[in-house]
Amino acid sequence: MEFFQNLNWMMILKCFVVGGLICIVGQILIDKTKLTPARILVIFVTAGAILGGLGWYEKLVEFAGAGATVPLTGFGNTLAKGAIEEVGKSGLVGAFTGGIKAAAGGIAAAVFFRIPCFINCKAKNEKRITAKGTRSNLTCPLFNFKLMLFLQVLQFL
Amino acid sequence: MKKIGTQTIQFDNPVTILETASIVGPKEADGPIAKYFDQCLEDEFWGEKTWEKAESKIIREAVNMAITKSKIPAQDIDFCFAGDLLNQCISSSFGLRELNIPFLGIFGACSTFVEGLCLGSVFIDGNGANNVICAASSHFCSAEKQFRFPLELGNQRPPTAQWTVTGAGCAFLTKNGMGPYITHITPGKIVDMGIKDSNNMGAAMAPAALDTLITHFEDTGRKPSYYDAIITGDLGHVGKEILNELALTKGYNIKANYNDCGVLIFDKEKQDVHSGGSGCGCCASVFSGFLFNQLKQKKYKKILLIATGALTNATSAQQGESIPRHCSCSFY
Amino acid sequence: MKPLDTKKDYQNYVDKKSPNSPILKNCFNAFWVGGLICTLGQIIMEFCKYRGLDKVLSSTIVSIILIFISAFLTGLNLFNKIGKFAGAGSLVPITGFANSIVSPAMEYKSEGYVMGVGAKMFTVAGPVLVFGISASILVGIVYLIFNTQSITLV
Numbered sequence: 354m355e356f357f358q359n360l361n362w363m364m365i366l367k368c369f370v371v372g373g374l375i376c377i378v379g380q381i382l383i384d385k386t387k388l389t390p391a392r393i394l395v396i397f398v399t400a401g402a403i404l405g406g407l408g409w410y411e412k413l414v415e416f417a418g419a420g421a422t423v424p425l426t427g428f429g430n431t432l433a434k435g436a437i438e439e440v441g442k443s444g445l446v447g448a449f450t451g452g453i454k455a456a457a458g459g460i461a462a463a464v465f466f467r468i469p470c471f472i473n474c475k476a477k478n479e480k481r482i483t484a485k486g487t488r489s490n491l492t493c494p495l496f497n498f499k500l501m502l503f504l505q506v507l508q509f510l
Numbered sequence: 511m512k513k514i515g516t517q518t519i520q521f522d523n524p525v526t527i528l529e530t531a532s533i534v535g536p537k538e539a540d541g542p543i544a545k546y547f548d549q550c551l552e553d554e555f556w557g558e559k560t561w562e563k564a565e566s567k568i569i570r571e572a573v574n575m576a577i578t579k580s581k582i583p584a585q586d587i588d589f590c591f592a593g594d595l596l597n598q599c600i601s602s603s604f605g606l607r608e609l610n611i612p613f614l615g616i617f618g619a620c621s622t623f624v625e626g627l628c629l630g631s632v633f634i635d636g637n638g639a640n641n642v643i644c645a646a647s648s649h650f651c652s653a654e655k656q657f658r659f660p661l662e663l664g665n666q667r668p669p670t671a672q673w674t675v676t677g678a679g680c681a682f683l684t685k686n687g688m689g690p691y692i693t694h695i696t697p698g699k700i701v702d703m704g705i706k707d708s709n710n711m712g713a714a715m716a717p718a719a720l721d722t723l724i725t726h727f728e729d730t731g732r733k734p735s736y737y738d739a740i741i742t743g744d745l746g747h748v749g750k751e752i753l754n755e756l757a758l759t760k761g762y763n764i765k766a767n768y769n770d771c772g773v774l775i776f777d778k779e780k781q782d783v784h785s786g787g788s789g790c791g792c793c794a795s796v797f798s799g800f801l802f803n804q805l806k807q808k809k810y811k812k813i814l815l816i817a818t819g820a821l822t823n824a825t826s827a828q829q830g831e832s833i834p835r836h837c838s839c840s841f842y
Numbered sequence: 843m844k845p846l847d848t849k850k851d852y853q854n855y856v857d858k859k860s861p862n863s864p865i866l867k868n869c870f871n872a873f874w875v876g877g878l879i880c881t882l883g884q885i886i887m888e889f890c891k892y893r894g895l896d897k898v899l900s901s902t903i904v905s906i907i908l909i910f911i912s913a914f915l916t917g918l919n920l921f922n923k924i925g926k927f928a929g930a931g932s933l934v935p936i937t938g939f940a941n942s943i944v945s946p947a948m949e950y951k952s953e954g955y956v957m958g959v960g961a962k963m964f965t966v967a968g969p970v971l972v973f974g975i976s977a978s979i980l981v982g983i984v985y986l987i988f989n990t991q992s993i994t995l996v
Contacts, residue, residue, distance in 0.1 A: 356892050365884050372880025372935070373873035379930030380872035383666065384863040387707060390665045390933055391966045394942065397934060398974035406981030419883035422901050423908065423935045424876070425970070431901075432974050436982030440989075448982025452975055458902035459909065459936065460971070463943045464963070466913035560952040655949055662916050662945035663966065664925015664932050666868070669861040704849035705856060713856040748860055755859075756846065 368420035371413065375424045394425055401429025406437065431455045511635045515729025518696040525631040526687025527805075527841070528582075530798035531575035533568050535650065535676025538787075538795070541776045546799035547677075548575055554651055554676060561652040562596065565678075566605035568791075569594065569647035572678040572798075573606060576643065580682045587611050588639035591626035593618065594647045594790050595674070596656060597823075601647055611643065619819025620715075620744040622646040623679055623794035624838065628695040630683045640685045647678035648789030657708075657824055670710040672746045672772060672788035679794025681802075690805040694730060696838045698722035700821070708822060712749020712772075712785055715818040719745060720756045722816055722838045727762065730840075734764045737840075738810040741801065743793030743817030746772040746786035771796040771817075793817045805841065814840045868929050875924070875931030883908055883935075905936050912937035916944040942966035 382393055401424075404410040410430040413421040421427055435455025439447030453460070514520050532547045539550035549571070558564040569592065577584055590609065592602035593616040603615055618625040626644030633639040653674040654661055683692070701721050705714035719742050727733065734740060734757075745753055750770045757764050771793045772786035797815065804810045816838040846852045883904045890900030915921040921941050925932045932938055943963055950962035964971070 356889060359892070360885070360888060364888075365881055368884040369877035369881045372883075373877030373931075376872040376876025376928075376931045376934045377869045379876075379934040380869045381865070383930055383933075384668075384865045384868055387668070387709070390659070390663065390938070390942065391969055393930070393933065394939065394966070394970045395973045398970050399977050402974055402977035402981055406977075406984065417880075419887050419901075419904060420877075420880040423880045423883040423904065425934055425936060425939055428905075428936060428939065429974050429977065432978035433981040436978040437985045440982045440986050445983070445986060448979050448986060451982060452978030455898075456974075459905040459939075462906040462909045463913070463940045463967070466910050466940070466944070562952075659966070660945035660949040662919065662922050662941070662948055664916075664921045664923075664928075664938065664941050664945075666863075666926055666929045668863055703852045705853065710856070710860055713860060717852065752856070752859055759846070 364418055367417045371417035371420035372423060373420075375421075375426060397425040398429040398432075401426030402433040403429075405430030405433035428456060428459060431459075511632065514694075515725070517699075517725055518694055518729035519632065520694050520730075521631065521635045521692065523635055523685070524689075524691035524693045525634045526684050527681050527690050527692065527802065528684045528687050529576050529580040529682045530680060530802040531572045531579060532679045532795040532798035533572045533575070533677060534791070534795050534799075537650070537673075537781065537783075538675055538677055538775060540781060543774055543796070543800045546803050547795060548572075548799070551676075554649070561649050561655070562601065563604075565594065565596070565601040565647055565649035565652055568605075568649070568676075569602055569645055569678040569680075570605040570609075572647070572680040573609065573643060573645050576645075576680040576682045576798075580684075582641060582682070582684075584609070584611065587641045587643055589614060589630070589633060590643040590645070591616055591630050592643075592645040592647075593622035593626065595619065595649075595653050601649070601652075602645065605647070606645075618817075619821055620788055620790060620793055621817035621819035622790040623681075623797065624743060624815060624817035625697075627681060627683070627692060628697060630681075631692045631695065634683055634685050642683045643680060644683065645678060645680040646790040646794040648674055648676070648791035650674045650676045650789075653789060667784055668709050669784050670707070670712065670746075670748050671784045672711050672744070672786055673776065673783035674789035675775060675787045675792040675795060677791035677795040679791065679796075679798030681798060690802070690841050692841055694726075694840045696722055696726040696729060696840075698725070698816075698818075698838060708820075710748065711744070711788055711820045712746040713752055714820055716745055716749045716752040716756060719749075719753055719816050719818045720760070723753075723757065723764070723814075724760055724762065726814065726816075726838055726840070734762055734767065737767060737812050737814045739801075739804075739813045740764050740768045741796075741813060741815050742768075742770045743796075743815070743819075744772040744786075744788040745770045745818065746788065747778060748785045750786075774800060812841065814838065871927055872929050872931035872934075875928035876935060877931075879908065879932065879935045879937055908936050909940040912940035913944045916941050917948070921945075939967060939970060942970075 432452035436448050436451035439451025511521050533549045534547045535551050556564045590611045590613050593599050594601040599615045616625050623646035630642035630644045701718035703717045775787040775796055776783040846855050886904045887900050890903050946962045946965045947959045950958040
């Protein structure tokens with residue numbers, strides 16, 4: 354496992370701590386302000402876009418890697434960074450196209466991957482009793498097909 | 511029937527509650543008063559495709575069960591009062607459409623069931639009817655879907671949040687019977703103390719419960735000790751404690767015989783329901799199951815039932831409003 | 843205790859009386875679950891780089907894989923349990939965003955594929971996209987106007 358031997362453990366530690374700290378900010382917002390999840394996510398993505406626009410967030414990304422890009426602030430940063438880059442290339446139109454271009458992968462994935470789920474699964478009460486007639490998604494052929502497709506893409510990489 | 515005091519109606523010929531029926535969901539079936547319910551479901555769908563259809567089935571079966579138990583043919587029932595939490599009361603109107611009984615849909619949030627009992631007994635004592643059916647239902651999943659977030663959304667509920675009961679209760683009221691009787695009703699005012707947190711219904715509704723509680727005692731000249739039990743509908747653990755203290759500031763000590771439907775139906779430690787149960791089905795199923803049983807067995811001779819409902823919907827909650835109210839009935 | 847007659851008095855009393863969320867415990871759980879999700883992302887990213895992919899592509903792949911895992915767990919009715927335990931720990935990372943799209947899609951399936959799944963999918967995520975995209979457009983316009991060296995570009 355050459356890959357694991359070459360892993361940058363310091364980077365992973367930094368990533369863990371920074372990612373965790375960003376989540377703590379969110380948790381304090383939830384518990385202290387009674388904001389709904391939608392509002393919390395909006396605050397994070399907007400804050401990320403503004404910090405990204407100022408160029409500050411990129412420094413955090415360099416320091417912590419995925420610890421800064423995986424939280425939703427990173428999503429906001431990607432949008433802002435994309436807009437700025439496209440402005441450099443194509444002027445005003447770039448401000449409108451750049452953001453979504455940069456974040457297209459994430460948005461499209463979120464829309465697409467719900468498909469295997471809604472083919473067969475029903476939302477259930479968390480306190481559900483394993484009732485007859487509720488099939489697990491793993492037994493759904495289409496779902497398995499999508500899963501295999503995905504794994505093959507991974508192998509290809 | 512005559513009005514006494516400011517807002518209480520006293521019946522000349524007290525109305526009898528002949529029979530009740532209750533059906534609850536799987537979580538309620540694990541609760542401390544599960545053995546008093548007529549039927550406990552194994553899952554939330556009960557063979558239906560959607561939660562809304564399941565809720566309609568629950569209220570329909572509860573009404574059918576009450577009619578069967580009463581041994582009175584369905585065509586002798588004059589009116590039916592029913593309501594639920596879903597928009598435009600669709601569970602009750604869809605559930606009861608095959609019943610062929612004149613139907614009056616009502617909405618009072620968690621107080622719907624008691625509102626139905628009030629109206630039903632006025633119809634009977636005013637000689638407008640001989641037999642009346644009152645029912646109410648709620649379903650945890652359909653209520654969460656309409657009022658809050660999708661079930662699969664990974665969010666946390668604050669400790670003051672209440673758990674909507676999956677279930678329905680139905681009461682069969684009749685003119686000539688041997689009791690238990692409904693003797694007085696005290697419809698309550700709309701009281702708004704400005705609580706906007708939709709996750710703290712108990713605190714929002716407690717002042718309304720207090721208002722009707724005190725008015726009832728003043729109108730009838732009774733004291734808290736007159737009743738064997740004073741039961742509120744769905745204030746939960748937080749609201750129960752608040753009502754206890756608020757009543758004390760007004761000079762009424764209700765601690766000894768006071769309890770709450772939302773507290774009774776779930777086990778707070780084991781079932782992770784935070785502040786207790788709520789919803790139309792909570793008061794309806796606790797009364798139809800547990801309280802009616804206690805009245806029949808004469809364990810309680812006189813009870814005061816005060817149901818409160820938070821009159822809010824998804825839109826008004828987003829616009830920052832919360833207006834609670836309620837109605838009350840007394841029985842012996 | 844004195845009677846509480848004004849709304850303000852009552853609000854203060856209620857705030858004191860209502861139990862608070864166990865914030866320390868919640869923060870601890872949010873910290874380690876959130877940190878772990880980010881670490882998983884970092885390992886995937888390192889792996890992509892090890893395979894010779896560039897930085898932008900590998901961070902897109904990280905998002906896609908995490909979104910897939912989150913959608914998968916939501917479909918298995920597991921994500922809400924993680925969310926209940928971890929709170930912001932699973933909400934704030936991109937996993938929470940994916941969950942907020944998949945969960946209404948599952949729930950509103952009963953209203954049909956167009957007006958149910960299609961329309962309700964973005965009940966939670968819609969505002970996020972609206973505000974995120976609007977903010978990025980504003981940032982782009984502001985950058986265009988003040989295109990000076992004081993704004994650092996990568």
